[in-house]
Amino acid sequence: MKILLQLIRRSLSRYHYKDYKFSLVFLVMAISVIGVFVVRSADPSYQNKQILGILLGIVAMVVISLFDYNWVLNFYWVMYVMNLVLLGAVLVVGTNVNGATRWLNLGFVQFQPSDLTKIISILFYARLLTKKENAVRDPKMLVAGIALLVPSLILIYKQPNLSNTICVALLFCVLMYMGGLSYKFIGVVLAIGVPLFVGMFIWIIQPDQPFLEQYQQNRILAWLYPEEYESEEAYQQLNSVMAIGSGQLTGKGYNNDATTSVKNGNFILEPQTDFIFAIIGEELGFVGCCVVIILLLLIVIRCITIGMKARNAAGRIICGGVAALVGIQSFINISVATMLFPNTGISLPFVSYGQTSVICFYMGIGFVLNVGLQPKKYQ
Numbered sequence: 001m002k003i004l005l006q007l008i009r010r011s012l013s014r015y016h017y018k019d020y021k022f023s024l025v026f027l028v029m030a031i032s033v034i035g036v037f038v039v040r041s042a043d044p045s046y047q048n049k050q051i052l053g054i055l056l057g058i059v060a061m062v063v064i065s066l067f068d069y070n071w072v073l074n075f076y077w078v079m080y081v082m083n084l085v086l087l088g089a090v091l092v093v094g095t096n097v098n099g100a101t102r103w104l105n106l107g108f109v110q111f112q113p114s115d116l117t118k119i120i121s122i123l124f125y126a127r128l129l130t131k132k133e134n135a136v137r138d139p140k141m142l143v144a145g146i147a148l149l150v151p152s153l154i155l156i157y158k159q160p161n162l163s164n165t166i167c168v169a170l171l172f173c174v175l176m177y178m179g180g181l182s183y184k185f186i187g188v189v190l191a192i193g194v195p196l197f198v199g200m201f202i203w204i205i206q207p208d209q210p211f212l213e214q215y216q217q218n219r220i221l222a223w224l225y226p227e228e229y230e231s232e233e234a235y236q237q238l239n240s241v242m243a244i245g246s247g248q249l250t251g252k253g254y255n256n257d258a259t260t261s262v263k264n265g266n267f268i269l270e271p272q273t274d275f276i277f278a279i280i281g282e283e284l285g286f287v288g289c290c291v292v293i294i295l296l297l298l299i300v301i302r303c304i305t306i307g308m309k310a311r312n313a314a315g316r317i318i319c320g321g322v323a324a325l326v327g328i329q330s331f332i333n334i335s336v337a338t339m340l341f342p343n344t345g346i347s348l349p350f351v352s353y354g355q356t357s358v359i360c361f362y363m364g365i366g367f368v369l370n371v372g373l374q375p376k377k378y379q
Contacts, residue, residue, distance in 0.1 A: 024303070024365065125176075128141075129176075163346040247281045247283065304320065318368065
């Protein structure tokens with residue numbers, strides 16, 4: 001603790017605190033407060049845990065924002081190995097919940113390492129891709145980057161956790177682009193990848209396909225043919241869409257006791273996590289949905305604008321990575337709740353219940369704030 005206080009004092013003397021991005025802090029706090037109230041409405045028993053997660057997240061954000069991200073990036077290999085150890089530990093001694101082994105029981109809290117993987121990936125590739133100029137344009141570096149990602153993807157997929165596997169893979173693509181991937185290469189990848197994706201999608205919905213678990217395939221089929229699965233796999237999403245639609249413009253009212261409420265009828269399982277956007281739509285209506293989406297969009301934009309003024313490429317990649325993570329995860333969560341995507345379990349950043357998720361997102365914001373404290377105007 002004494003060493004930590006000394007480091008904080010040293011940090012306080014080196015930064016210009018007029019550069020501290022309080023606007024970003026305000027946006028994150030605002031959407032977190034909305035999250036606390038919506039979680040309380042979904043299930044009051046989770047409110048205090050969510051508040052604790054936010055408080056711990058704020059502490060982590062403030063402390064991290066005072067540490068030079070360039071110094072932290074020196075430990076990128078340590079972070080990479082630590083990530084693999086934690087993901088491996090989940091498969092060995094992890095806690096099984098609803099058929100999935102995604103958590104480590106630390107006694108006082110359940111910890112989900114795949115959430116931390118996203119932040120570590122941003123930091124790791126921010127350092128790896130900036131070791132030398134235009135590193136990502138070197139085919140060997142590109143292959144190495146993909147090879148280093150594969151173990152994490154496999155370990156997360158084995159939990160099983162397809163949604164976070166996809167999220168980490170998409171995040172990696174953004175990090176490669178931020179690292180300077182050429183548009184020519186991107187064009188070639190899209191020309192090959194899009195037809196390949198379509199072919200793979202057609203394959204995985206066939207009987208006896210080897211890639212997905214049966215429940216994962218059923219979720220895709222339920223998304224394609226909801227009328228055939230309306231009492232089973234499509235049940236959650238159909239009720240979510242009904243809840244959002246029933247809220248109309250201004251909603252049925254916060255924490256209402258209406259008998260016509262989809263939430264009050266317990267027609268949505270785990271409404272405090274993956275389908276929290278359905279609660280927002282039903283109780284706060286179209287207006288409430290727009291407020292949440294706009295706040296998330298402003299957080300993404302603010303991270304990008306801070307990155308544009310970063311002193312080096314590593315800072316830009318960190319800011320772009322955090323912006324991409326918030327954007328990707330928000331888009332997937334809302335798309336699932338509105339049935340634009342098949343059902344998959346992933347949280348709405350800063351809003352859904354989940355202490356690990358909330359703390360990790362605050363950690364990401366902390367790194368963005370530190371990048372903002374070191375703009376290129378001081379070089």
